[in-house]
Amino acid sequence: MKFAVQVLEAPYNNQASDTAYHFIKxxxxxxxxxxxxxxxxxxxVNANNSAEPPNDDRNIYKRWTELGKEKGIDIVxxxxxxxxxxIKEGQIVEGTRISGLGQLADMTIEADxxxxxx
Amino acid sequence: MKFAVQVLEAPYNNQASDTAYHFIKxxxxxxxxxxxxxxxxxxxVNANNSAEPPNDDRNIYKRWTELGKEKGIDIVxxxxxxxxxxIKEGQIVEGTRISGLGQLADMTIEADxxxxxx
Amino acid sequence: MMDEEMEVNENVKKVMxxxxxxxxxxxxxxxxxxxxxxxxxxxxxxxxxxVGDGVFALVKGQDTTxxxxxxxxxxxxxxxxxxxxxIYVDRVSMEERGLTPxxxxxxxxxxxxxxxxxxxxxxxxxxxx
Amino acid sequence: MMDEEMEVNENVKKVMxxxxxxxxxxxxxxxxxxxxxxxxxxxxxxxxxxVGDGVFALVKGQDTTxxxxxxxxxxxxxxxxxxxxxIYVDRVSMEERGLTPxxxxxxxxxxxxxxxxxxxxxxxxxxxx
Amino acid sequence: xxxxxxxSPFSNSALEEAARIASKGSPILLIEDGVYAARAGTSFAPKxxxxxxDHPVYVLTPDLKARxxxxxxxxxxxxxxxxFVDLVEKDKVHSWV
Amino acid sequence: xxxxxxxSPFSNSALEEAARIASKGSPILLIEDGVYAARAGTSFAPKxxxxxxDHPVYVLTPDLKARxxxxxxxxxxxxxxxxFVDLVEKDKVHSWV
Numbered sequence: 001m002k003f004a005v006q007v008l009e010a011p012y013n014n015q016a017s018d019t020a021y022h023f024i025k026x027x028x029x030x031x032x033x034x035x036x037x038x039x040x041x042x043x044x045v046n047a048n049n050s051a052e053p054p055n056d057d058r059n060i061y062k063r064w065t066e067l068g069k070e071k072g073i074d075i076v077x078x079x080x081x082x083x084x085x086x087i088k089e090g091q092i093v094e095g096t097r098i099s100g101l102g103q104l105a106d107m108t109i110e111a112d113x114x115x116x117x118x
Numbered sequence: 119m120k121f122a123v124q125v126l127e128a129p130y131n132n133q134a135s136d137t138a139y140h141f142i143k144x145x146x147x148x149x150x151x152x153x154x155x156x157x158x159x160x161x162x163v164n165a166n167n168s169a170e171p172p173n174d175d176r177n178i179y180k181r182w183t184e185l186g187k188e189k190g191i192d193i194v195x196x197x198x199x200x201x202x203x204x205i206k207e208g209q210i211v212e213g214t215r216i217s218g219l220g221q222l223a224d225m226t227i228e229a230d231x232x233x234x235x236x
Numbered sequence: 237m238m239d240e241e242m243e244v245n246e247n248v249k250k251v252m253x254x255x256x257x258x259x260x261x262x263x264x265x266x267x268x269x270x271x272x273x274x275x276x277x278x279x280x281x282x283x284x285x286x287v288g289d290g291v292f293a294l295v296k297g298q299d300t301t302x303x304x305x306x307x308x309x310x311x312x313x314x315x316x317x318x319x320x321x322x323i324y325v326d327r328v329s330m331e332e333r334g335l336t337p338x339x340x341x342x343x344x345x346x347x348x349x350x351x352x353x354x355x356x357x358x359x360x361x362x363x364x365x
Numbered sequence: 366m367m368d369e370e371m372e373v374n375e376n377v378k379k380v381m382x383x384x385x386x387x388x389x390x391x392x393x394x395x396x397x398x399x400x401x402x403x404x405x406x407x408x409x410x411x412x413x414x415x416v417g418d419g420v421f422a423l424v425k426g427q428d429t430t431x432x433x434x435x436x437x438x439x440x441x442x443x444x445x446x447x448x449x450x451x452i453y454v455d456r457v458s459m460e461e462r463g464l465t466p467x468x469x470x471x472x473x474x475x476x477x478x479x480x481x482x483x484x485x486x487x488x489x490x491x492x493x494x
Numbered sequence: 495x496x497x498x499x500x501x502s503p504f505s506n507s508a509l510e511e512a513a514r515i516a517s518k519g520s521p522i523l524l525i526e527d528g529v530y531a532a533r534a535g536t537s538f539a540p541k542x543x544x545x546x547x548d549h550p551v552y553v554l555t556p557d558l559k560a561r562x563x564x565x566x567x568x569x570x571x572x573x574x575x576x577x578f579v580d581l582v583e584k585d586k587v588h589s590w591v
Numbered sequence: 592x593x594x595x596x597x598x599s600p601f602s603n604s605a606l607e608e609a610a611r612i613a614s615k616g617s618p619i620l621l622i623e624d625g626v627y628a629a630r631a632g633t634s635f636a637p638k639x640x641x642x643x644x645d646h647p648v649y650v651l652t653p654d655l656k657a658r659x660x661x662x663x664x665x666x667x668x669x670x671x672x673x674x675f676v677d678l679v680e681k682d683k684v685h686s687w688v
Contacts, residue, residue: 001680006363008264008688010128012202013160014391015597015623016688018432022653023679026672032680041267042131042160048204057435061204081267084130086166086179091209101274109249109278113679114361118597118688119583124492126393126591131263133500133526136303140556141582144575150583159396175306199396219403227378227409231582232490236500236591254685256608258502260560261527288608289502292530295562302556302574328611333504334535334565353614357592362685383588385511387599389657390624417511418599421627424659431653431671457514462601463632463662482517486495491588505604 003027004035004111006104008118010045011060012053016117017046021063023115028071036107037067039077039096041118044087047077047096061093068095076103121145122153122229124222126236128163129178130171134235135164139181141233146189154225155185157195157214159236162205165195165214179211186213194221249360251275252283255290257365259308260300265293266308268365273311276318283322283359284315285352286344291329296341312342326352378489380404381412384419386494388437389429394422395437397494402440405447412451412488413444414481415473420458425470441471455481496587497549500526503538512590513545521550523573523581529557534565542567554578593684594646597623600635609687610642618647620670620678626654631662639664651675 005024009016024034039046046064053059068075075096077087082098089098108114123142127134142152157164164182171177186193193214195205200216207216226232253272257264272284286294293312300307315323324347330336337346347355356362382401386393401413415423422441429436444452453476459465466475476484485491497516501508509531512522522545524531531542532553545551546569555572558564566572573581581587594613598605606628609619619642621628628639629650642648643666652669655661663669670678678684 003679004361010160010163010203012392015389015432015434018434019597019622019651022433022672023675026676027679030673030676030680032676040271041264042128042163045128045160045163045203050206050209051204052201052206054198054201054435058433080172080270083170083172084263085128085163086169088168088170091168101271102277104271105275105278105280108251108275108361108363109280111361113684114363115595115679115684116364116686116688118364118686121582122490133261133303133305136305137500137525137554140304140575141578144579145582148576148579148583150579158400159393172306176304198399202392219400220406222400223380223404223407223409226380226404226490226492227407229490231587232492233498233582233587234493234589234591236493236589256505256605256687258505258527258530258561260557261500261502287612288604289505289527289530292502292561297562297564298560299562300560303560305560307560326612329608332537333530334533334537334539349612350614352612353617356612356685357614357617357683359683361683362592364686364688385508385590385602387602387624387627387658389654390597390599416515417507418602418624418627421599421658426659426661427657428659429657432657434657436657455515458511461634462627463630463634463636478515479517481515482520485515485588486517486520486586488586490586491495493589493591507602 002033002035002111004107004114005037006116007039007043007046008041008116010042017060020117024067034073035111036074036076038104038107040081044077044082044085047092048087049091049093064093065095120151120153120229122225122232123155124234125157125161125164126159126234128160135178138235142185152191153229154192154194154221156222156225158199162195162200162203165210166205167209167211182211183213248281250281250358252285252356252359252362254362254364255284255286255293256288258289259293260305264365269308269311272320273318276320282320283355284320285324287326288329291325291333291335294340296339309341377410379410379487381414381485381488381491383491383493384413384415384422385417387418388422389434393494398437398440401449402447405449411449412484413449414453416455417458420454420462420464423469423471438470495520496523496581496585498523498525498587498589499528500591502527503531508590516549518548521552523552525554525557529553529561529563532566532570533563534567539567552581592617593620593678593682595620595622595684595686596625597688599624600628605687613646615645618649620649622651622654626650626658626660629663629667630660631664636664649678
């Protein structure tokens with residue numbers, strides 16, 4: 001089945017990014033497809049490549065690189081939301097990209113299920 | 119009177135940064151002193167210099183530059199919280215700086231009033 | 237041509253936006269509205285439903301001048317030009333907040349919880365803001 | 366020497382941390398605890414009070430392995446080494462959540478709302494997390 | 495001590511917790527989404543009337559205007575940002591964020 | 592339709608709104624801080640028992656363990672991340688964030 005995933009909160013600040021990751025991993029393990037992951041509101045902070053989380057904790061940013069680069073999932077931060085919060089092209093996590101809200105509309109239509117973590 | 123101000127949420131995402139700004143302006147107008155402004159939790163996003171808010175809206179980042187550079191207020195983003203969220207030295211708003219949580223303890227002790235916006 | 241139109245119509249999906257946040261205190265309500273406007277360009281069958289504190293977003297007379305934040309109450313008035321015409325308000329949420337349809341800046345249809353639930357079940361997707 | 370010590374003591378300020386957030390769902394509880402530990406180095410007269418969902422942070426047996434988040438329940442046990450010894454729990458918040466002092470990972474003193482209010486009034490500053 | 499609340503009482507417990515803990519007579523200031531608590535005619539209004547028996551309640555006028563809250567529960571007093579500063583000058587403040 | 596709630600019922604109205612709107616028989620999944628709603632012996636537990644009359648209620652086990660919620664209201668079922676995916680596969684999902 002085709003899933004689309006929306007994340008609305010910043011990593012570490014809220015559990016949304018963690019739950020989304022574990023959900024996506026479990027969905028992939030069961031053979032489902034992830035059409036796209038879309039970051040909105042403070043969720044765009046997930047695409048900030050300048051972070052240095054503590055070494056003794058999980059690295060949420062690297063998880064997105066793993067899913068985006070190694071698993072080939074399309075991971076998009078909303079450009080308008082990114083501009084408000086200072087996330088920009090050239091400073092984003094490997095395996096993610098910045099694009100418009102149309103990408104959210106598009107994945108909503110294409111996927112069998114849209115699931116939001118916030 | 120000496121006020122210390124803590125901001126716990128990201129600009130635009132929550133009104134905390136706006137209310138803090140209007141409070142500080144009114145306090146300065148009445149002759150009070152602002153010992154320091156401290157950004158914690160998602161509040162550290164207030165110090166991100168890469169943002170480009172819409173032209174038809176207020177620019178929250180420029181407000182911090184106004185208060186930090188023109189009014190000489192000490193504005194600090196917590197380093198540990200900043201690292202988790204990708205705010206770093208060299209990419210911060212003019213008139214702000216990054217430093218440790220000791221700066222929060224310090225202003226709490228020094229000021230007559232600590233006020234938190236979250 | 238008729239066939240093509242039929243095909244297009246068959247591809248139209250029902251998408252509902254469930255607005256539950258008060259305006260100004262957080263940006264969810266405003267950024268959510270931006271999503272609605274963008275999605276409208278995709279010519280889907282869109283519904284907006286205001287539940288809980290979301291109903292506050294529609295109250296007329298909002299003047300954000302003194303908080304220095306860009307207001308967006310007028311944008312709701314533009315929704316009809318984007319063919320977003322199914323705009324519903326949860327009756328209980330409205331009444332708990334002491335509001336009547338006259339308090340809103342746009343015409344809305346007041347719905348019972350059961351009607352909203354039935355509409356939700358019909359959707360291809362629901363998006364919370 | 367005696368005079369110097371007296372002077373230091375006179376400069377000690379009362380600072381209270383009011384913990385109202387549940388752990389793990391958001392970082393407020395954890396980053397709040399980091400503030401407590403850092404502030405302890407300033408040798409002030411510190412108090413922590415757990416109110417509302419904040420009381421959940423103290424529940425023993427938390428195992429965050431499967432959510433992949435670093436747990437911090439053990440850090441509360443270290444508070445006494447930082448001379449943070451005034452750790453209070455609001456009785457009503459605790460009881461509403463079906464908890465008793467035995468459920469907590471550390472020894473706490475259960476306080477009535479009136480006692481917490483009186484303590485708040487005594488503080489030089491109160492910090493919410 | 496001044497108790498400050500910035501969340502809607504319809505979706506968040508902050509105001510009820512603040513009012514339960516706050517010592518009798520201490521003022522409560524409603525800002526941001528917290529101002530909805532002061533609206534007359536809502537299901538929360540009777541609770542605010544109860545709170546007013548024990549606490550002076552202030553609301554931040556700019557936040558009221560932004561939300562078009564034009565009918566207030568009787569007894570609620572309005573302050574602007576300048577009056578907000580005066581309240582904080584008068585007494586310590588705790589934010590129930 | 593599956594209704595997902597991630598906020599504590601003690602501080603946030605999300606679960607009560609979800610349960611009020613959700614059509615009878617539709618399942619509710621509690622995740623993150625939402626799992627506190629499933630704890631037995633709390634002031635919210637009777638409300639969850641009422642919700643269970645109309646809705647199957649699931650909780651995410653990893654979130655329960657993280658919060659040491661070891662006593663559940665009778666009738667609540669546990670799922671892991673794999674079971675969570677199955678629930679979403681079975682029906683559309685709405686998040687009451």
